[in-house]
Amino acid sequence: MPDLDTGHLFLNFLVPIREGAPVNSPTSYEQNVRIELAKLPPPHQSPATINAKYNSPFSRNLRTHLVRMFVLNDVVYNGRNWMNPLIDVARGIDTVNPNPMDQLNCSYLVFAADIDAIEKDGDPLPKTLSPEAQKKVRLAYAALLWETMEAELQAIFCNCVGFSDNVTDEKSFGRYLERCHIETTMPFHDYYLKLPKFNNLPVVPLAAAIAIPALFTLTALAARIFGHFTLWGYNTLTLTALGAVITAVAAFGAYRFVIVNGNKPLAPGEYDDLPSVLKGLYVQQAFADFTIEAQGKSATDLHDAFGVFLKTHAPSNRNAPTQPPAVTCSLRNPGERGAVS
Incomplete structure (x- = not known):
């Protein structure tokens, strides 16, 4: 099923960018989009950004696994379609002139995202969704983005066709994105701990x-x-x-x-939702520290220490303490890992 796989929606929106430039502006609408995208804070996922003051605005929600936004000026020309030169000569085809090329009618803002296919936080990942149910998930996600990063969205999308005249709140933003939605059949990730039973053909x-x-x-x-x-x-x-x-x-x-x-979409894995993934990353780091600190302990001390570990880090509770979104590790201070409250 397009868009849906492993309990996630793999979204693609192609939003047309306005031609020309705003009045009294030295830069075009297209360049303004590039500037606003460049101004978005990067996630804290590299040594250069880990201590930055601001994080990616998409880290303000717990549904976004991956997101990418960029400007697409035109499609890539992959060269001529292969043909037999003898047949070309027999048919009178001039091989000097190129084949017709696909071209976009304007520049587009591409917005691609991999999200949990849920309408509200805490819902289980679905095995399948009807097209209408998928639309509800997309609208709910658009509303969540508007709620958590309206200012950034306004700065970017105001340079796109029809946005300023039609978008005033989260509902109208959802309707706007729906008009730009295109289906995809290419998932972006795989979290499976064990492979599912695939839809094998008899x-x-x-x-x-x-x-x-x-x-x-x-x-x-x-x-x-x-x-x-x-x-x-x-x-x-x-x-x-x-x-x-x-x-x-x-x-x-x-x-x-x-x-x-x-x-048929593949069923979601046992821990495929974003809160579970973040909790897994957090426990992995905490347990690595525990393993190092437990070296040389007696059996009794190790047992007591592990009890403290379970009480402190609560591995069965995916909500807290856990890994914040869009960070490399759970840091309290540079170079120090620890619990996140």
Whole structure:
């Protein structure tokens, strides 16, 4: 199913950027978008940013696993489509002139995000969602972004077509993004601790369902060609036509089965939601510190220390203490890992 996989929505929005420039502005709308994107604080995920005052505005919510925004001026030309030069000459094709090239009608702001497919925080990740349910998730996510980073969104999207005239609140922002939504079938991540049961095709039964009536059809046709007008007491021409129809129906049914099976989303993993991922990162760091500190302890001291560890870090509680979004590690001070309240 487009967009949905492993309990997440993989969103893509292509938002057209206004042409020209604002009145009395030295920069174009497109350049303004680039400037505003460059002004967004980076996440604290590198030594250069880990002590920065501000974090990415997308870290203000607990649904965004990954997000990327950039300006797309035009599509890339991948070169001519391959053709046989002899056939080109025979058809009178001028190979000097290039093939027609796809081009965008304007520059676009690309907004791609991988989010938990939920309408409110704390909901379990869904195994499947109808198109209407997916739309509700997108609208809920747009409302969450507006609630947590309205100022940044206003600064970026005011340079896009129709935004200033139509967007005033979280609902209108959701409707605006919906108009720019395009479906994707390419997931961005994989959190599985163990691989799920994939939607494997029953290749042998599908092949048999087509091959058996096809073989019957060929047998009846061969009998007709070699002068046998009846087979098993039936007219071979009738048998050939009937077999061909059954083969065609079986082939179409197998094709539809393959398409439907391929559209099935994979089930979410046990710990695929963002709060669980953050908690896993936090416990991993805390346990690494505990392991180092526990070296050389007696069995009794180790048992007591592990009890303190469980009480302090609460591994079964995914909400607290935990890893903040968009940071490399849970830091209280530079170079020091510890619990986050």
